[in-house]
Amino acid sequence: MAVDEQLKIELGKQGIVVTTLQELYNWGRRSSVWPMNFGLACCAIEMIATTMARYDLARFGAEVFRPSPRQADLMIISGTVTKKMAPQVVRLYNQMAEPRYVIAMGACAISGGPFKQGYNVLKGIDRYIPVDVHIPGCPPRPEALLQAFITLQKKIDAQPLTGEERPRFLDEKAPGEFPVPEQGEHDLEPPANKSVWSAPVVIR
Amino acid sequence: MKTVEEIRAAIEAGVPGAGVEIVPNPGPAAQHSLLLDPERAVEVAIFLRDDPELALDFLSNVTGVDWLDKEISEKVKVTHQVTKTVNGVEQTVDESAEEVRKHVVPGYLEVVYHLYSMAKKDGGPVVLRMRTRNRTDKVELPSMTSIWRSAEFQEREVFDLYGVVFKGHPDLRRILMWEGFKDHPMRRDYVEPDDFEYEPTAHDAVLTRAKTHHEADAAKGEGQ
Numbered sequence: 499m500a501v502d503e504q505l506k507i508e509l510g511k512q513g514i515v516v517t518t519l520q521e522l523y524n525w526g527r528r529s530s531v532w533p534m535n536f537g538l539a540c541c542a543i544e545m546i547a548t549t550m551a552r553y554d555l556a557r558f559g560a561e562v563f564r565p566s567p568r569q570a571d572l573m574i575i576s577g578t579v580t581k582k583m584a585p586q587v588v589r590l591y592n593q594m595a596e597p598r599y600v601i602a603m604g605a606c607a608i609s610g611g612p613f614k615q616g617y618n619v620l621k622g623i624d625r626y627i628p629v630d631v632h633i634p635g636c637p638p639r640p641e642a643l644l645q646a647f648i649t650l651q652k653k654i655d656a657q658p659l660t661g662e663e664r665p666r667f668l669d670e671k672a673p674g675e676f677p678v679p680e681q682g683e684h685d686l687e688p689p690a691n692k693s694v695w696s697a698p699v700v701i702r
Numbered sequence: 703m704k705t706v707e708e709i710r711a712a713i714e715a716g717v718p719g720a721g722v723e724i725v726p727n728p729g730p731a732a733q734h735s736l737l738l739d740p741e742r743a744v745e746v747a748i749f750l751r752d753d754p755e756l757a758l759d760f761l762s763n764v765t766g767v768d769w770l771d772k773e774i775s776e777k778v779k780v781t782h783q784v785t786k787t788v789n790g791v792e793q794t795v796d797e798s799a800e801e802v803r804k805h806v807v808p809g810y811l812e813v814v815y816h817l818y819s820m821a822k823k824d825g826g827p828v829v830l831r832m833r834t835r836n837r838t839d840k841v842e843l844p845s846m847t848s849i850w851r852s853a854e855f856q857e858r859e860v861f862d863l864y865g866v867v868f869k870g871h872p873d874l875r876r877i878l879m880w881e882g883f884k885d886h887p888m889r890r891d892y893v894e895p896d897d898f899e900y901e902p903t904a905h906d907a908v909l910t911r912a913k914t915h916h917e918a919d920a921a922k923g924e925g926q
Contacts (some may be wrong), residue, residue, distance in 0.1 A: 582880050615908065617879075617887035618878060618879060618887070621897055681881075681883070683882060683883065685896075689895065689897050690897070697899035697900045697915070
């Protein structure tokens with residue numbers, strides 16, 4: 499039950515703030531999304547550039563990059579995920595406390611990127627963990643990462659607290675932990691998590 | 703910088719009976735290489751590093767090559783005796799025919815070393831090669847780690863990707879792939895695992911592998 503925008507603005511001019519619990523709750527959450535120190539490859543350099551003076555990420559609320567997954571809200575998968583590293587990425591994601599979000603930054607994190615046919619490249623981290631925002635680019639410019647962050651903030655703003663559309667962390671039935679892939683003799687087992695990812699059907 | 707022949711002569715003088723051959727490189731770069739015998743390779747390497755004229759003290763690159771078994775078919779003219787009836791009389795006549803004979807040249811794994819001299823700083827790399835006996839079970843070669851330290855990680859990479867076992871290496875285990883991995887990915891006969899479900903611009907070999915998933919796609923598409 500949202501308040502009419504015009505009415506809000508009119509009341510605001512008079513010094514009266516009207517809001518809903520969902521708006522307030524989501525505003526608090528989206529204004530302080532703390533990412534985790536997680537860079538894998540070249541995209542990590544662009545992520546570092548985004549946190550530096552010219553394209554400051556801190557002004558959007560990503561004040562500190564927490565080194566521990568327990569204290570972080572956001573995991574920016576920046577760089578190629580190798581099959582050797584993939585179980586560790588899933589383990590770190592499992593260790594993050596909910597509500598947690600994932601941004602897949604760069605072509606490699608989305609689908610394996612330019613190294614897709616490598617023998618050790620995982621073709622996209624969204625095979626194992628749910629991803630909220632994908633940023634194309636190789637590497638994406640810092641402005642693109644800022645836009646992804648703003649998109650994530652808009653997504654958080656739109657999350658209802660109850661009902662069908664409510665996010666995972668408010669849903670008791672949603673899985674809290676995602677299975678960590680085993681490193682088998684020829685490939686990761688399983689090669690993808692069926693509940694999280696299914697191959698897009700392409701009509702040829 | 704010495705030419706390959708001069709270096710070979712120096713090795714023959716310094717390490718007698720070392721059995722070093724020259725492998726010519728016909729390309730424009732003309733980087734001919736020296737083929738070492740694995741038995742004497744460590745002595746030759748120590749000589750190359752310690753010789754005051756050559757002073758090859760920097761090993762910049764170790765890499766591997768996989769040579770598959772080659773089937774060579776030759777056309778050979780063979781004459782053999784045949785009993786034929788000629789003008790009503792049975793005779794044995796020499797008849798010549800062309801036969802195609804095939805034989806297999808066994809493949810091997812090869813390790814290539816590129817050496818430079820930091821003391822002399824005089825030019826291009828000296829390229830050494832060592833070959834294993836075959837690709838399947840006789841894959842041992844001596845390790846150069848005790849002579850040039852930079853070989854440590856690079857020989858681990860060659861072990862991981864090609865399967866060459868280096869005798870005398872201090873810590874030979876996989877470096878890029880994980881411990882339980884069974885294949886050697888850079889070999890010519892390596893088959894990649896089947897995760898080609900979604901290939902938007904597939905071509906050549908990838909297209910054939912992705913096609914097996916396309917049928918599943920088509921079935922799904924029709925079912926919708």
